[in-house]
Amino acid sequence: MKASPEPQALTGPVEDYLKAIYDLELVGSPASTNDIAIRLAISPASVSGMVRRLADQGLVSHEPYRGVRLTDDGRRAALRTLRRHRILECYLTEVLDYPWDRVHAEAERLEHAASEELVERMASALGDPVQDPHGAPIPTRDGRVEESAFRTLAEVAPGEQVRVRRVHDKEPARLRYLAELGIRPGSHLRILDKAPFDGPITVWVEDAVGGATRAVGVGLAAQVYVESEGQA
Amino acid sequence: MKASPEPQALTGPVEDYLKAIYDLELVGSPASTNDIAIRLAISPASVSGMVRRLADQGLVSHEPYRGVRLTDDGRRAALRTLRRHRILECYLTEVLDYPWDRVHAEAERLEHAASEELVERMASALGDPVQDPHGAPIPTRDGRVEESAFRTLAEVAPGEQVRVRRVHDKEPARLRYLAELGIRPGSHLRILDKAPFDGPITVWVEDAVGGATRAVGVGLAAQVYVESEGQA
């Protein structure tokens, strides 16, 4: 049995496509051209073109008009990039005290430039963290992750007590607002009320100063992943 | 009086050209196409093409067949990149204990991706260092540097005592060898002998374990910059 061949250097854009496809595939179905385009903020036509090249390189399999799936090689590459990204986020946050909401953008740029060696040094300095500042799990060196399927805050019924496990990390403004509300990974919430017609969700935030009642719109609540902690 | 316009984002290659031209200009004359090509390990024809684009962007002035000079804008951009590079080198070395000889290559990649904010955070964490691990001066935030003109070890006469101030940083193998000899910025040397016909230079290395005599070829000695400390 032979070690896998040297991971060839991929370009920044290629790594971005693979990450996007990985993420989109997580919900089960193959990634559609359109979804990839939206996620990367480029035109669908460009995605079609790039997907062909990724397929040529053996990183994805593509059934025209049907969608894209990562091959094993593609998945390995995606997880390597994800590991880099998340360790960088941890390092920036914990060691350099980088602001919570801007960490994602910085890591997004550095992940394509930082060597394996650098990232592993950072990981060691942090004691090999297992999740990033937004609660996302960090793939291991050998490419394993445990992507738990949490419910979102929008799906929780009134009366439940939950712990925040993860929040979306892309939009600085939303992150800043969530932080203001006291909602971040690890926060404890009790759902007090859920207004009908996709109305706001009222929660008791244990971790706000002295505890506080907060109303969260469904849009935002759908980006907050929680884990049950019991009924009130 | 108005603040200078936002420094537009430059591509990695463009930053590399500007750094190369900056360095070549340090010795006085405008940078030649050929020298830039050698420094960046690309063909002279490519340099001609890129120089035109740099001139279009107002970053350099180009007199065909005569050479290239940085404009004020170009110099500012070059110094920004150089500051990034050298602070990154310091940070990697001091905080992450990155090996001395590989720091240059890593910083070379990161300098194009790291934001101003990140680099300034690193600088603060280090107490605003004034020189990088190889002895190169770090430009200030507002773009000032003091590039001292040191003699090289190859130019020093026997009998002199010198302190190493700076060493070339590009080649890991040479750096490793110099470190083995005990020659790095701050080391104290006494020149014992200089063989004729560009022969080796024999030095007493104060900082080697217990002090040691070492012979250095002129090629290597020319990459070690020193400052006089007196006659023996």
Added chain:
DNA sequence: AAATAGGATTAGGCAATCCTAAAGTCTTCC
């Protein structure tokens, strides 16, 4: 003053990425 050696520039290409516009395909809804 003409020949020549080097260095510089132009000509013509290629690969990676992205774009807009036009054409193709699939699914679903009368």
Added chain:
DNA sequence: GGAAGACTTTAGGATTGCCTAATCCTATTT
């Protein structure tokens, strides 16, 4: 069962950077 609408792909372009081969300057040498 056919047409609408949504999504995908192809066609044709642009840009950035790099390359090789060929041509062009400049300065030195005879």
